[in-house]
Amino acid sequence: MTRTFWALVTKEIIAFFRSWGLVAVVLYSFTLDIYIAGAGIEMQARNVSVGYVDRTGGALSYRILGRLHAPEFKAPIRFPSREALYNAVRNREIMVGLIFNDDFSRDYHRGRPARIDLLLDAIAASQSFQALQYLRNIVLDFSRIQVPVELKIHKLFNQNARTSWFMSLAELLSITTLLGVILTAAVFVREKENGTWDIMLLMPIDPRITILAKSFSQVLILMGGILLATGLVLFGTFNLPINGSLAAFFLLSFFYAFTSAGIGLFVAAVSRSMLQVAQMAILIMMPMIFLSGAWTPIHAMHPLLQKLSLLSPLRYYIEGSESIFFRGTSWMDLWPYFAGVILLGGLLYYYGFRKIGKLF
Amino acid sequence: MNWGVVRAYMRKEILELYRSRMIVIVYILPTFIIILFGYGIRLEVTHARTLIIDHDQSKLSRDLAERFMHSRYFDSYLFHGTEQQALHRIKQARTEILLIIPQGFEKRLLHGERGEIAAFIDGAFPVRGETMSNYVKGEIFHAAQSVAPGLAPRITLNSRNLFNQAMRDEDAIVPGLFGLILLVAPAILSALLIVKEKEEGTIFNFYSSPVRKSEFILAKLIPAFLLHSLNIFILFFWATWLFQVPFRGSFTLYWLSSELYILISLGIGLLVSIITRAQIVAIVLTIIITIIPGFLYSGMLMPISSMSGESVVEAHIYPVMYYNHIVYDAFLIGQGLDAPKIRLYLLILALYAAGILALGSMLMKKELR
Numbered sequence: 001m002t003r004t005f006w007a008l009v010t011k012e013i014i015a016f017f018r019s020w021g022l023v024a025v026v027l028y029s030f031t032l033d034i035y036i037a038g039a040g041i042e043m044q045a046r047n048v049s050v051g052y053v054d055r056t057g058g059a060l061s062y063r064i065l066g067r068l069h070a071p072e073f074k075a076p077i078r079f080p081s082r083e084a085l086y087n088a089v090r091n092r093e094i095m096v097g098l099i100f101n102d103d104f105s106r107d108y109h110r111g112r113p114a115r116i117d118l119l120l121d122a123i124a125a126s127q128s129f130q131a132l133q134y135l136r137n138i139v140l141d142f143s144r145i146q147v148p149v150e151l152k153i154h155k156l157f158n159q160n161a162r163t164s165w166f167m168s169l170a171e172l173l174s175i176t177t178l179l180g181v182i183l184t185a186a187v188f189v190r191e192k193e194n195g196t197w198d199i200m201l202l203m204p205i206d207p208r209i210t211i212l213a214k215s216f217s218q219v220l221i222l223m224g225g226i227l228l229a230t231g232l233v234l235f236g237t238f239n240l241p242i243n244g245s246l247a248a249f250f251l252l253s254f255f256y257a258f259t260s261a262g263i264g265l266f267v268a269a270v271s272r273s274m275l276q277v278a279q280m281a282i283l284i285m286m287p288m289i290f291l292s293g294a295w296t297p298i299h300a301m302h303p304l305l306q307k308l309s310l311l312s313p314l315r316y317y318i319e320g321s322e323s324i325f326f327r328g329t330s331w332m333d334l335w336p337y338f339a340g341v342i343l344l345g346g347l348l349y350y351y352g353f354r355k356i357g358k359l360f
Numbered sequence: 361m362n363w364g365v366v367r368a369y370m371r372k373e374i375l376e377l378y379r380s381r382m383i384v385i386v387y388i389l390p391t392f393i394i395i396l397f398g399y400g401i402r403l404e405v406t407h408a409r410t411l412i413i414d415h416d417q418s419k420l421s422r423d424l425a426e427r428f429m430h431s432r433y434f435d436s437y438l439f440h441g442t443e444q445q446a447l448h449r450i451k452q453a454r455t456e457i458l459l460i461i462p463q464g465f466e467k468r469l470l471h472g473e474r475g476e477i478a479a480f481i482d483g484a485f486p487v488r489g490e491t492m493s494n495y496v497k498g499e500i501f502h503a504a505q506s507v508a509p510g511l512a513p514r515i516t517l518n519s520r521n522l523f524n525q526a527m528r529d530e531d532a533i534v535p536g537l538f539g540l541i542l543l544v545a546p547a548i549l550s551a552l553l554i555v556k557e558k559e560e561g562t563i564f565n566f567y568s569s570p571v572r573k574s575e576f577i578l579a580k581l582i583p584a585f586l587l588h589s590l591n592i593f594i595l596f597f598w599a600t601w602l603f604q605v606p607f608r609g610s611f612t613l614y615w616l617s618s619e620l621y622i623l624i625s626l627g628i629g630l631l632v633s634i635i636t637r638a639q640i641v642a643i644v645l646t647i648i649i650t651i652i653p654g655f656l657y658s659g660m661l662m663p664i665s666s667m668s669g670e671s672v673v674e675a676h677i678y679p680v681m682y683y684n685h686i687v688y689d690a691f692l693i694g695q696g697l698d699a700p701k702i703r704l705y706l707l708i709l710a711l712y713a714a715g716i717l718a719l720g721s722m723l724m725k726k727e728l729r
Contacts, residue, residue, distance in 0.1 A: 048665075090699070095666070121522055123663075125531070135517060151497060153493050277640075291400070296401050
C-alpha cells in the first residue's frame with residue numbers, strides 16, 4: 001500500500017521535473033512573479049507629479065512648494081499659464097496642479113485667508129485623494145495653528161505602510177491557488193486525454209491510492225514552491241516581519257494546498273480536455289481570488305459579496321496568513337482560519353475525489 | 361495565398377470552438393472579470409470599524425465620541441473593556457481603529473493645556489491604514505475647530521476634482537480593466553488554438569499538407585479576432601450601463617484602438633504558442649505574462665506619472681499603458697484625436713500590432729522541431 005503510494009508520488013514528481021517548460025513556469029511564478037508584484041504595485045500616493053502656475057512674486061509660494069518633497073511628491077514643475085497646466089493634467093502627465101493667483105501673497109500678508117486653486121486628476125481617485133490629504137496637512141502645518149488636541153497615531157503591524165509586504169504575500173497566495181488547481185487538474189486530464197486514465201482505474205491498485213498519490217505529489221511541488229518563495233522573496237528580498245509562528249503558516253499552507261488540489265480534482269472530473277480545464281479553472285479561481293480580500297478588505301465589499309466570500313477558502317488562507325505575518329496572532333486565535341480552510345478544503349477534496357474515481 | 365483554404369480552415373476552427381464549448385469562455389470570461397473587479401476593488405474607505413475607549417467621561421470627550429459615531433466613515437462604538445482587550449480585537453481583525461481618550465482630557469483643555477488622544481490603527485492593508493489615519497486626523501481637527509472657532513487656517517485649498525468629480529471608484533477602476541481583459545482573453549484563446557494542435561498531434565496535418573504558414577496563422581487568428589471584437593461592445597455596455605461610467609470621447613476611436621489592441625494580444629498568444637508545446641504550460645505562461653503587467657501598467661492602481669526608474673521603462677514596453685491612456689481619455693476626459701499624445705499612442709499601438717504579428721509569423725516554423 002504505502003509502497004505503491006510512494007512509487008506513484010515519485011513517478012509524478014519525476015514526470016514534473018522532466019517537463020522543463022512546466023518547471024520553468026512554476027519557478028518563475030514562485031520567485032520573479034511575486035517579486036514583480038511586490039516591488040511594482042504601489043497603491044499609496046508616492047511620487048505624485050506636481051505642476052504649478054505662480055503669479056505671485058515668489059517667496060511665499062516657494063516656501064510652500066519647498067515642502068512638497070519625496071517620497072510623496074516629485075519635484076514640482078513650473079508651467080507658464082493655467083491652460084498649459086490644465087493640458088498637462090489632461091494628458092495625465094501631472095496629477096496635482098497648484099495655482100497661486102496674484103492676490104495670494106497679498107491676502108496672506110494682510111491676514112486674510114489666502115486661497116490656492118488646486119487641479120486634481122481624479123481618475124487616480126485614491127492617490128489624488130491621498131495627495132489632497134497630504135497637501136491639507138502641509139498647509140495646516142504652514143499656518144502654524146496650535147490645535148489644542150494632540151493626536152498620537154500608532155499604526156500597528158506595518159508602521160511604514162509598505163505595500164510591498166502586503167502585495168507580495170497576497171501574490172504568493174494567489175499563485176498557490178492558481179498553480180494548485182491547474183497542476184492537479186492537468187495531471188489527471190492529461191491521462192484522460194491520452195486515454196490512460198481508464199486503464200489506471202482498472203489496474204489492480206486501489207484507485208483511491210492512485211488519486212491520493214497523484215494529488216499528493218502536486219501538493220509536495222506546491223509546498224516546495226511556497227518554501228522557496230517564502231525564503232527567497234518574502235524574507236530574502238522584502239524583509240517581511242514574522243510576528244506569529246512560521247510553523248503555523250506552513251501548516252496552514254499545507255492544508256490549503258490540499259484544498260486547491262481538491263478544486264483541481266473537481267475541475268479534472270468535469271472536464272475532458274485541457275481546454276476545458278483552462279475554462280473551468282479560470283471560472284472558479286477568478287471569483288475565489290477576488291472574494292478573498294486580496295485586493296479589497298472583505299468588509300469594504302458589497303454586503304452580498306461579503307456573504308459569498310465566506311465560501312472562498314482563499315479568504316481564510318489570506319486572513320490567516322496576514323494574521324500570522326503582521327498581526328502576530330497566537331495559535332489559539334487562528335482556529336477560525338484553520339477551520340475554514342480544512343472544512344471547505346475537505347468538502348471540495350472529497351467531492352472531487354469521489355467524482356474522478358468513478359469509471360463511467 | 362489561397363483564400364479557399366483559409367476559409368475552410370476557419371470554418372473548422374469555429375466549429376471546433378463551438379463544439380468544445382470554448383465559445384462560452386470567449387464571452388463569459390471578460391464579462392466575469394469586469395463585474396468582479398468592478399464591484400470587487402474598493403479603495404475608498406467607509407465604515408471603518410472603530411472602538412472608542414472614553415476614560416474621561418466628560419462633556420467634551422462624549423461630544424468627540426458622538427462625532428465619530430455620526431460620521432459615515434466610521435462605524436464607532438464605545439468600548440467598556442480594557443485597552444488590552446481592545447488591542448486584542450485588532451489582532452483578531454475584528455476592529456480597525458481604536459481611539460483612547462485619557463482621563464482628565466477635558467480638564468487639561470480647560471486649563472489651556474494640550475489634550476492627548478491616542479489612536480491605534482490596523483496597518484496590515486497599507487492604503488487603508490493611511491486613509492483611516494487621515495480620516496481620524498481630519499475628524500479631530502474639525503472637532504477642535506468647532507470648540508475653538510479661532511482655528512481657521514490662513515491658507516485654504518480650493519480643489520477641483522477633474523474628470524471624476526465625485527471620486528467614484530467605478531470611474532477610476534472600470535475603464536482600466538479594459539486593458540487587462542483584452543490583453544488576457546484573446547491571448548489565451550490564440551495560444552490554445554495552436555498549442556492544442558501541437559499537443560494532440562493534429563499539427564502534423566498542417567506540417568504535411570500544402571497549407572501555407574500564412575494561411576494557417578490567418579485561419580487561427582481571424583476567428584479569434586472576430587469573436588473577441590464583439591467583446592469591445594459588450595465591455596462598453598457593462599461599463600456604461602452597469603457601472604454608470606460616463607463616456608465623453610469618441611466611440612470610433614475607442615473601437616479602433618480596441619481592435620488594434622486585440623491584434624496585439626493575439627500576437628502575444630501566437631508568440632506563446634511558438635515556444636510551448638503543452639497546453640498547460642501555454643495557459644499558465646499566458647496568464648502570468650499578461651495579468652501582472654495588465655495590472656501594473658494599467659494606470660488603474662498606480663498612475664504612470666508616479667512611476668520612477670525601471671518601472672517607467674517597463675511600462676513603455678508593454679502595450680497596456682498606451683491603450684489604457686486612450687480608453688481613459690475616451691471615457692473620462694474626451695480629448696480624442698485632438699491631442700497629439702493620443703495620436704502618437706494610437707500610432708504606437710498600430711506599429712506594435714504589426715510588429716508582434718510579423719515577429720510571430722516569422723518565428724513560426726512549418727516543420728517538426
